Amino acid sequence: MPEPLGEFQRRMLEFIVNYIRREGMPPTNREIGKAMKIASTGHVDYHLSMLEKRGYIIREAKKSRGIKLTRHPWGIPVEGTIAAGEPIEIFSEPDQTIEVGHGVDPENSFALIVRGQSMIEDHICDGDYVVIKRQRTCENGDIVVAVHLVEGTPGKATLKRFFLEKEQVRLQPANAELEPIYIPRDEWDREWEIQGKVIAIVRHYGGSGRAA
């Protein structure tokens, strides 16, 4: 839906989102101007009208702080689905978000929808949302999103428990029907990458219409 933005307007929108997240209210035009080093309030108004025209915000005329975001500032994007052994399917337009509250840093988190039963014994089910915190490292026992790089680009991705063992890394599913993956240390270092670890899961029951 929204047209892409230029660098400046993208930073301006980012400031507005962060301000709302921090202060609990939208900024005034003057506060935006100050933060963006814009001298004229008319100038701020101009860029805001651009943001509005392109569908990123809605303004309420004449109201102080009359800016509304068209997306919820506390939502984190649902970037795709993950199924054991398949590449992550990235939604081309990650429009959907789920809201998880202040405790999760939205800058460094995202969500995936779980497909399949590979983590069922850890009680992560088909259809659950897993909230992932982006990080390159993890500790033994963490549930992580690990991807196998094929010639430098992401190939297969998988949701598994991580265990660093003497000579190898073990990626352990939570399903007795599935075998763990064993990866020699050097191959791990060369060909694998951790995208993040699971910090929460959210499950919705029934058609409660909880799309964000």
Add this chain to the structure above:
Amino acid sequence: MPEPLGEFQRRMLEFIVNYIRREGMPPTNREIGKAMKIASTGHVDYHLSMLEKRGYIIREAKKSRGIKLTRHPWGIPVEGTIAAGEPIEIFSEPDQTIEVGHGVDPENSFALIVRGQSMIEDHICDGDYVVIKRQRTCENGDIVVAVHLVEGTPGKATLKRFFLEKEQVRLQPANAELEPIYIPRDEWDREWEIQGKVIAIVRHYGGSGRAA
């Protein structure tokens, strides 16, 4: 922490919370006055200073819409814990909240912390938060909070799947080690009450410090 409020100020705070929820920004003093049928802006200021003194809001001097809530408007209260067959333990001070986003009506929802393994086969674990929508009725197969009334007051409470059968109600745990509870229809009508049904669960992994 917060002192109790009089009826008027309680309604005023409620208006502010709902306004923020609806508009994404706090109301101005004049908007509050209009909604509360207060003629004078000084009068509104007076009540706001009361709310601030009692710890319900924080005001930023001179800033338009400079009202912040000390509790998150999207949080729903974590009212206690529920374990199969035990009464719900109600927290005397339900200070904790979890944030679940716009889709859940905070007026008619609350959360409980699950204790024990009675719903483990439905992949609801010890420590999970279950989000409950308050309702007196439910459909077959719903996971509900059902309480056994002892002389009109809540006694045992339980988290189970509800099935209405010919002559009886069956409350079905999701754990092979536990037996379902069968309740004759007339006893059900007389002595039992549904407090709500599970619409979501939230699970936090590790010490990610996600208290609200």
Add this chain to the structure above:
DNA sequence: CATTGACTCGAATAGCCGTTCTACTCTTGA
């Protein structure tokens, strides 16, 4: 070169906003 579109400034304006002050009415309790 002329034109267009995107972007920038400074100034002005009309109205909105939080705050303060004075004055008044109740109710409660000493």
Add this chain to the structure above:
DNA sequence: TCAAGAGTAGAACGGCTATTCGAGTCAATG
């Protein structure tokens, strides 16, 4: 009865706010 406290109204003030206007810069396009 008197005093104190909570609640109400009205008016006024200084600053804040969104918006508009006129004028200008700069880069790309024809």
